[in-house]
Amino acid sequence: MKIFQVLCSKRLFACFISVSLVSSAIGQLRVEIRRGVERPVPMAIVPFSWEGLGAVSPFDVSGLVAADLGQSGRFAPMDVRDMVSLPSLPEDVRFQDWQIVEVDYLVIGRVIEDTFDAYTIVFQLYDVLRGEPIVGYRLTASGAELRTASHRISDMVYEELTGLPGVFGTSIAYVSEQQEGDETRFRLIVSDADGANPIIVADSPDPLMSPAWSPDGRRLAYVSFEGAQSSIYIQTLRTGARERVSARAGINGAPVFSPDGTHLALTLSRDQGNSDIYMLELATQVLTRLTQHSAIDTEAVWTPDGESLYFTSGRAGGPQIYQIAARAGARAQRVTFEGSYNARSRISPGGDRLAVVHEDRGNYRIALVDPDTGLTQVLSTGQQDESPSFAPNGALIIYATQEDGRGVLASVSTDGRIHRQIVSVAGQVREPAWSPFPRI
Amino acid sequence: MTRSLIVLALVVLAGCSGNNATLPDSEAGSAAASGTNTANNVAGGATTTGMGAQGGLNVSRETPGEGSGPLSRLVIYFDYDRSEIRSDSNEMLAAHGEYLSANNDAQVRLEGHADERGTREYNIGLGEQRAQAVRRLLLLQGASADQVRTVSYGEERPAMSGSNDEAYGLNRRVELVYR
Numbered sequence: 054m055k056i057f058q059v060l061c062s063k064r065l066f067a068c069f070i071s072v073s074l075v076s077s078a079i080g081q082l083r084v085e086i087r088r089g090v091e092r093p094v095p096m097a098i099v100p101f102s103w104e105g106l107g108a109v110s111p112f113d114v115s116g117l118v119a120a121d122l123g124q125s126g127r128f129a130p131m132d133v134r135d136m137v138s139l140p141s142l143p144e145d146v147r148f149q150d151w152q153i154v155e156v157d158y159l160v161i162g163r164v165i166e167d168t169f170d171a172y173t174i175v176f177q178l179y180d181v182l183r184g185e186p187i188v189g190y191r192l193t194a195s196g197a198e199l200r201t202a203s204h205r206i207s208d209m210v211y212e213e214l215t216g217l218p219g220v221f222g223t224s225i226a227y228v229s230e231q232q233e234g235d236e237t238r239f240r241l242i243v244s245d246a247d248g249a250n251p252i253i254v255a256d257s258p259d260p261l262m263s264p265a266w267s268p269d270g271r272r273l274a275y276v277s278f279e280g281a282q283s284s285i286y287i288q289t290l291r292t293g294a295r296e297r298v299s300a301r302a303g304i305n306g307a308p309v310f311s312p313d314g315t316h317l318a319l320t321l322s323r324d325q326g327n328s329d330i331y332m333l334e335l336a337t338q339v340l341t342r343l344t345q346h347s348a349i350d351t352e353a354v355w356t357p358d359g360e361s362l363y364f365t366s367g368r369a370g371g372p373q374i375y376q377i378a379a380r381a382g383a384r385a386q387r388v389t390f391e392g393s394y395n396a397r398s399r400i401s402p403g404g405d406r407l408a409v410v411h412e413d414r415g416n417y418r419i420a421l422v423d424p425d426t427g428l429t430q431v432l433s434t435g436q437q438d439e440s441p442s443f444a445p446n447g448a449l450i451i452y453a454t455q456e457d458g459r460g461v462l463a464s465v466s467t468d469g470r471i472h473r474q475i476v477s478v479a480g481q482v483r484e485p486a487w488s489p490f491p492r493i
Numbered sequence: 494m495t496r497s498l499i500v501l502a503l504v505v506l507a508g509c510s511g512n513n514a515t516l517p518d519s520e521a522g523s524a525a526a527s528g529t530n531t532a533n534n535v536a537g538g539a540t541t542t543g544m545g546a547q548g549g550l551n552v553s554r555e556t557p558g559e560g561s562g563p564l565s566r567l568v569i570y571f572d573y574d575r576s577e578i579r580s581d582s583n584e585m586l587a588a589h590g591e592y593l594s595a596n597n598d599a600q601v602r603l604e605g606h607a608d609e610r611g612t613r614e615y616n617i618g619l620g621e622q623r624a625q626a627v628r629r630l631l632l633l634q635g636a637s638a639d640q641v642r643t644v645s646y647g648e649e650r651p652a653m654s655g656s657n658d659e660a661y662g663l664n665r666r667v668e669l670v671y672r
Contacts, residue, residue: 260649263614281602282644283617304621304645307614310500320614326625326643328618349618365615372615397612410612417610437656439612458656484613 063220078329082248082462082482085396088472089126094214096122096158097131097151101176102141105166112199114164114174114206121207121221122245126471128214143177148184149355156181160210170196172292178210188213204245220246220444224488225451226254226264227462231480241275243290246444246487248475254290263484265309272488274298274308276319284320287335298335304328307352311359311379315389318343330364332379341381352397355379357404363388365396372396376424389422391429397440398422401447406467408432408441408450419452420433421467434472442487451475453483555592557671563588568652569627570626571665573608576622578630582623586627588632589669593641601636602670603627605645606652608661620645620667627667 062147098119098176103110113406119130133139137150141163151159162176177189189416194202201222202397208219225248241255241264255261259278266273267287274287283305288295299305303322310317317333328349332341344350348368355362361379365372371393389395394412401408411431419433419441442451442465449471452462456474460481464473554672555564569582578586593599605627606621629639653660 054528221601260646262617262647262649278644278649281604303643304617306617320618322618322621322645326621326628328621349615349622351614351618352612365612367615367618372611394611396615437609455656 075087082244082251082475082477083319084124084247085474085476087463087474088470090470093127093129094128094158095131095156096160097136097154097156097181098122099139099141100133100134101162101164101174103164105164110164111196111483112164112203114199114203115160115162117200117203118160118210121204121219121247122210124473125211125219125221126473127211127464143186143189146179148179148181151179152183158187158214159413163208164199167193172196172199172202174199174202174206176206178213200245200250217448217492218446218447220446220487220490222246222491223445224491225442225462225485226268226488227482227485228261228264229477229480229482230460237278241273242482243273243488253287254288254293255295263307264486266486266488267310268312268314269490270491273458273486274310276306276308285317287317295331298338299333309354311355311358313359316379318355320351320353325392330362330377343377343379343381343383344385354398354400356400357402363398363400363407365398367422374398374422374424386422388427389429390427391422395420395422399441399443399450401443401467402445403447408443408452410439410441419450430469431461432467432469435463438463440484442485444487445490449487451485453485495536557589557592557599566593567669568666569624570662571667573609573661573665574619576619576626578626583630586630587634590631591629591635593637594635597637597640600640600642600672601631601640603631603643603672604650604668604670605643605647606650606666606668607648608658608664608666609648609651610661611648613649616647617645618647620647623665623667627669 098115101115110215123130125231140161142148159179159181160176162174165173167173172194174192190343192202201336206224207221211219223246224243225246226243231238236258238330239257239261240253241261242251243254244251257277257279262276264273264275270291272287273354274285277284277286284297284300285305286295286297287309298321301321302324303326304320306320308317308319315335317335319331319333320328321331321339322328328351329345330350330353330438332343346368348366350364350366352365353362361376363374363376366375373387374389376388377383392411395409398407398409407422407424409420409422410417411429413431417438418431418438419438420429420431422429437455439446440453449466451462451463454461454463460483461477462475462482462485501536555562559565561587566585601625607616607619617639620644622626624645628641628643632638651664653663
């Protein structure tokens with residue numbers, strides 16, 4: 054069996070973990086599976102044993118792993134009460150115990166307290182049908198990092214069993230709007246992908262919009278209306294420091310980072326009042342105009358190679374998606390032809406598919422478009438679905454929808470089989486943006 | 494460390510959040526509602542509009558948003574996905590144009606809005622087109638460019654919440670905010 058050493062210290066998002074104090078003040082999100090795969094894979098995640106001071110582990114590592122894998126919609130972790138035995142060491146595993154309850158895979162493990170605030174987690178994944186170990190890992194973490202470490206274990210198990218990198222350790226940014234007395238508060242929030250650990254990164258009585266991650270996951274660009282004008286800010290998540298990068302007359306909107314992080318594509322209207330796409334080099338503030346059309350051009354997104362951008366334009370009447378090279382004077386090519394309304398595209402990590410807002414018989418829904426053929430496949434089932442964003446593994450899309458007149462988030466697998474609702478406990482939430490993979 | 498991060502972020506934002514120039518949603522809602530009422534008055538009350546049209550020179554003595562004349566209206570409404578100004582708003586915008594022309598110190602911010610249908614940033618574009626259509630008309634009426642500023646809130650500050658035609662109609666608007 055392979056044993057790898059994975060260090061969880063000093064990780065990018067580790068700084069978020071210690072402030073769960075804040076969580077109680079703002080609405081936490083809760084994931085509910087609305088439709089999973091027809092036969093999720095049965096598995097058993099045995100509660101990890103605890104070796105340390107105190108009666109129990111300071112964090113329920115195996116509980117979070119089971120919750121993660123269950124929430125993915127692809128696996129059905131069995132109830133602990135139905136387990137015949139609770140092994141934590143490889144020599145204690147009896148495959149018959151698990152074959153009899155018909156689970157396909159088994160995870161066992163231990164949480165060991167090495168010294169004060171230093172823990173080692175050891176776990177093994179088994180193929181029950183074959184009666185063989187698949188893989189085992191060893192991770193070290195501080196107490197504050199145990200949640201991150203647990204998501205990392207979920208990611209490793211998920212990747213081992215599906216061939217796709219897991220996204221349990223990633224983050225989402227979203228906008229929340231909450232009525233507080235006479236005042237409306239707009240908040241930009243970053244949380245774990247499962248909605249846990251929400252952190253307010255910006256809070257304003259004026260609207261906040263359009264969060265976009267930098268490719269290294271360390272910064273967010275967003276639009277703020279403080280001072281009764283639109284401005285684009287780039288905020289460093291770790292420090293909270295932010296810089297206003299555009300506050301020109303008229304619209305300053307729809308910011309997105311280039312894949313190398315050196316440029317921002319954005320929408321400006323300047324004095325003429327007409328939205329066009331521009332490219333801003335962040336180091337020099339040099340602005341390059343990419344589109345020039347009397348119709349609305351907005352909602353740009355870069356292709357992964359950084360050579361071109363997709364954007365929404367109303368130049369054919371209703372909004373449609375166009376592509377243009379990332380240089381001045383290039384000509385735009387129309388990409389979407391199916392339906393009268395296609396807008397706000399986001400591109401898959403592989404660059405082969407676009408997620409768009411597509412009008413489907415009077416409803417706004419999330420659809421996948423093949424940019425080469427224009428072939429369109431509707432994925433969501435709501436009436437006001439918008440703001441799609443791909444998970445960094447390309448297998449899921451998170452988007453905003455409405456439930457009982459309230460803004461909530463939802464996700465759908467790109468094969469259309471798994472639908473999840475991410476329910477907000479308080480306030481309305483919208484404009485989700487899925488982070489890149491955290492840098493280890 | 495992390496808590497100081499939050500505090501820092503809040504302090505940074507607190508410095509910028511002290512403006513009261515924008516109408517809270519509740520006021521925006523009542524402004525929109527009174528705008529509708531005034532529109533009804535204009536349609537049913539020929540006396541007030543007749544006075545304004547004949548004695549146009551005394552418009553400057555009125556104050557925007559007060560009274561019952563065309564200058565009292567501070568909101569104009571638009572058709573779905575359109576930014577052309579409806580003919581029923583011409584008289585009101587003419588009054589505001591003349592007011593700005595006669596009062597060089599007056600400054601107005603045109604806040605463009607859209608209904609919730611369609612994507613958010615596209616609606617920002619639509620709100621800006623509406624605000625710019627109003628701005629062009631005010632400039633034609635004699636207002637100067639530095640008196641009139643635009644901002645588009647798209648669908649972010651609805652006058653009325655709800656996914657129905659009444660709310661949509663009240664939300665497709667430009668509000669005139671004098672400073």
